[in-house]
Amino acid sequence: MAVTFSDLHTADGLKALEAHLAGKTYVSGDAISKDDIKVFAAVPSKPGAESPNAARWYETVSAAVASRFPGKAIGVNLPGAGSAPAAAAPAAEAAKDDDDDLDLFGDETEEDKKAAEERVAAKASTKKKESGKSSVLLDVKPWDDETDMKKLEEAVRSVQMEGLTWGASKLVPVGYGIKKMTVMMTIVDDLVSVDSLIEDYLTVEPINEYVQSCDIVAFNKI
Structure with a gap:
């Protein structure tokens, strides 16, 4: 079941997200999902110190999106980094990209996983492996x-x-x-x-x- 929040551009929306993430690493489940990506795309910038749970979650999802889409602007504002670029484009792309080698953010069936593993194995000889x-x-x-x-x-x-x-x-x-x-x-x-x-x-x-x-x-x- 998809998890949704009210307008995340408002203080009330961020408060709801902060409360939801208390004691949790991700918006839903024990692993990053499309719910995280959709919510991430709706958050205009990294939450401040008043929302530590949301800020921690934002950095985790941002790093995952950055890893999946290297070279694209991701909206994380680390200390001293200044204003962060918009995150909506790469985050939205991650949420809808169902044809990549590995769907890191979706709920996969066993058949989906097997097919993804076969595609990765087929490309292993020509594609340089990146460190995790x-x-x-x-x-x-x-x-x-x-x-x-x-x-x-x-x-x-x-x-x-x-x-x-x-x-x-x-x-x-x-x-x-x-x-x-x-x-x-x-x-x-x-x-x-x-x-x-x-x-x-x-x-x-x-x-x-x-x-x-x-x-x-x-x-x-x-």
Whole structure:
């Protein structure tokens, strides 16, 4: 059953989307679907900090659409990126494109899956395989309530490597005046190991001056 919302150009429409996505990764089901693409196309830009669930979902779907349609403008507005281009065209194309090698956003029958796999296998010898990508939501915890969270974020984002792209972040109260930082990142699976990123970079000197521990909250293939 298709999931719909009122006008997503309005504050009420975004509030409804934010409430719907509480505790969910996608609009409907456990995997990205055409419902996500249709809703994504109707959202004019990435929701702000007042809608953390919708913002996280928006980045996840945006990354999936960008992966499916490389080189096309996708409406994600990451920190410091300025105004984002419109997302409607590529998102709409993703929603209606039923003839591509893999329909990532539709509900496929077993026959559809088999036919898609056969088409991919037939082209494997001439089409270069691209590395898979994943969208990761990370919890970064400070030592105590006296930790400078601005410096903590700067230290985390100072880690730069091929295949790693930092996304939006926010501070979340955990009690006793302590806040943790949740941060989105996109990784190229063949180039970046999240476990190694945490163990070899985020929890060692000099970053461990601010970071006590890191936990993976969500890990989704794109």
